Amino acid sequence: MIRLTHQAFDPGTELSAFCQGRLEVGAVASFTGLARAEQGRTETLELEAYPGFTEAAIAAIAQEAEARFGLEAYLILHRVGAIAPGEPIVFVATASAHRREAFQACDYLMDYLKSRAPFWKKEMGPDGSRWIEPRAADLTDLARWETTP
């Protein structure tokens, strides 16, 4: 499932709900990304999406992960709008029969969300605002999946 939300969410509640009633899954991995304060330089993180297009692009990434890692289920939850430091910005949970696939799929989904999902992120603070673009490390992380089977 994929959800974009303007509302703050609780990753604990999301994870509990995701685990409910799974009798054959064996493994659930999750990742929570929090907005950083950057030593006071960021007061608000503003996240923009392209409604429709963003969900479709994430769905394509998720389908790829589902096929590649044999996922039983996944949840991708992403904030849009204004986010305060410390608040969860992204939550990914993956379920599979055994742990390796769940860990890998979670890692894969985050790498793709970081630099391939249609979001635009602006840090706003006392010194003004700046747009965040993928770092070199994000692109290196992504490249791992294109070389390893």
Place this chain on the structure above:
Amino acid sequence: MARVLMFGRLADLAGWREQQIEAATVLALKAHLSCLDAQLAEALVAPGVQVALDQVLLRGDAALTPTSEVAFLPPMSGG
């Protein structure tokens, strides 16, 4: 005529997020936008900037109809 959408830094440079603009093709639209502002012109051809036509990424050119939606997308960054 097309509904033109700007995202991220491109919206800041353009000073708007959405406008109806008269143009026959995507490339003609790009040329028109580039004439409006030198900074925007440079930003539209910066590495990693992509164009979507009717919510599908586009390479090259395509004809526009009155119901076309063209989006200019700077490098994406989620998570």
